[in-house]
Amino acid sequence: MLRLECAIQTYDWGKPGLESAVAQLKQEGDDHFEAQQDTRYAELWMGTHPSGPSTVIVPAGPKKILLKDYLDAHPEATGSASVAGGDLPFMFKVLSIAKALSIQAHPDKRRAEELHATRPQVYKDANHKPEMAISLTPFEALCGFRPLAELLSHFSSFPEFKALVDSDLVNALAMVAEGSGKEVEAKEALRKVFSSYMEAPEERAMAELSALVARLERKQEIERDAGEAHDPLESLILRLKAHYPGDRGVLCPLFLNYVRLGPGKAFVMEANEPHAYLSGDILECMACSDNVVRVGLTPKYRDVPTLLEMLTCASGAMAVTEGEVLAKQEGQEHRLFSPGASIPEFEVETIKLEKTTGGCSAPFAWKGVDGPSLLVVLEGAGEAEEVRGSTARLSARRKTELSERALSLHKGQVFLVPANTGLAMTSSRTSQRLYVALAHANFHGCPAV
Structure with missing residues (x-):
């Protein structure tokens, strides 16, 4: 066994100071690191990815060496695993999440190669990125499209949401959801509905979002006065609006499964599936890539056309495991x-x-x-x-x-x-x-x- 020194990433969505599991682990394991309360520690990276490579602490050695270089020079350490040029096939992370990450998906291998070839400044490697999240603390996430019946019910419960989607497309989705269409037709109908929402004119989208938020705020004020519990989904929408005002990703929970997991629960996100992690501390393991296609809840570059094209548009409840x-x-x-x-x-x-x-x-x-x-x-x-x-x-x-x-x-x-x-x-x-x-x-x- 060889000790490693691992990189940390600080992003706006991370937890501050020692509230972050990332900062706690880094400070406990690295004598030269002291967490700062005004810094948001988001990710601990373990592996060989060039954006945050780990180094090997060589006992009695003159200096640290990159893990990639060590594995390349010591093939006996890699066994039968495919470790081309010393690169591990996976990345291992700890994430500490205070507010939502972006609505995103990761490309499959073919599309990752195309994106990297045409826009290497945005998509910096040619690998796919399926991933698995394992909760360390209570954890919230959006992952995968909801069952169609749930989505259709939201068009009834949230008229402002329905106003942002072509009514003919909603009716077509309802028809296939009732069993009159095949799976491929259901996926295409869902793609058209989600595309209609994401491509709705900005001015109209912001007007309907503001109206929905105002209605939910009034509703929750009445509930507070009456001592009644708030609906978790409605509370999530208001929380996302507070963190990302004027972002249509705020209403994506109406499309996506909202899961709340206790420690020790896990799920897998395949390539081309929409998701956003919302809060909590998790272990995350994935293929060695940092490719992300974003469409909402972020100030970063949004590649809406690519995401709409690449999604599988599979729908249904999220599969959760305890291992x-x-x-x-x-x-x-x-x-x-x-x-x-x-x-x-x-x-x-x-x-x-x-x-x-x-x-x-x-x-x-x-x-x-x-x-x-x-x-x-x-x-x-x-x-x-x-x-x-x-x-x-x-x-x-x-x-x-x-x-x-x-x-x-x-x-x-x-x-x-x-x-x-x-x-x-x-x-x-x-x-x-x-x-x-x-x-x-x-x-x-x-x-x-």
Whole structure:
């Protein structure tokens, strides 16, 4: 295992100072970093992407070297994984979200190559970017188009919203939703409805948005006076309006699934699917790309024509998973979060070790995989000893205590685990829990969630 130093990104939507899980991890794991309360820390990047590359801290070495260069020079660390030129096939991140990210989608491989070839200044690489989000704290997101029946009900409940879409297109969508059309026809009808909304004249869009917001504000004032609860979707629209005034993305929750997840829940966003993360702290793993096509809730460049063309326009409730339990016994829990066999670039494992009455957790054996892994310590402290071989097991002696070669682990540290290197891990006597996450190429090929 080799310690890594990882980049952080500060964006307007990030959480300030040590309210951010990103800042907490960076400060705990890097003696040279001190979080500033007036800085918004949004993302911790782990991997080889040139926009935020990790470096290897070489023991007793003269200097740090890029992780990419280390892997290129040490093929034994990459095993059978495809690591061209030292580049990992995935990126691993922690995100801390105080307000909504943009309404966006990521291109598939073919379109990413086209966009990079024609507009490299905007789309800076030629790779696709399917991704998976795993919640660390309560997490809100918009992801994928709602079931058509829900969307159609919103045209009835929000007349200002309906006024921004061609009525003939709404009627056509209603017909296919009732079962008179095939799936391909339903997708095309939805594309036309969403396009009609996104392309509505700006002046009319802002007038209807203002009228809807004013109506919801009056409604919520009456509800407050009566001691009644607010509708969560309506509250979200008002919150987005406060953060992004004059942005038609404020009404995109009427199109997209609004999901609220507790810690440990996850979902996969395939290429060409619309989404926006709204609040919370998450782990995120994705193919190694930074391509984003945006259409709303952002001051950045919006590429509406490209997004409208690339969306699959699939609709339905979002699939949420808690991962596959690989091992669970007293004080130990090991889960696998896989995006499915169609996405070979990544998967994530989480390991939680709880202190027992003996003072520390029972040793846990992680077998390792035939490719490089990135490990981040999310909580607590402990120890890990390398065990060579992809089918590593703890010896009888290791089941009672770790050797003097064990490496100390504590919150915020990030490590490269070379291919075919297992780990014998335990929490420390001073910590209630050791919680780590490992990202690597998809070696399990589990069914899609």
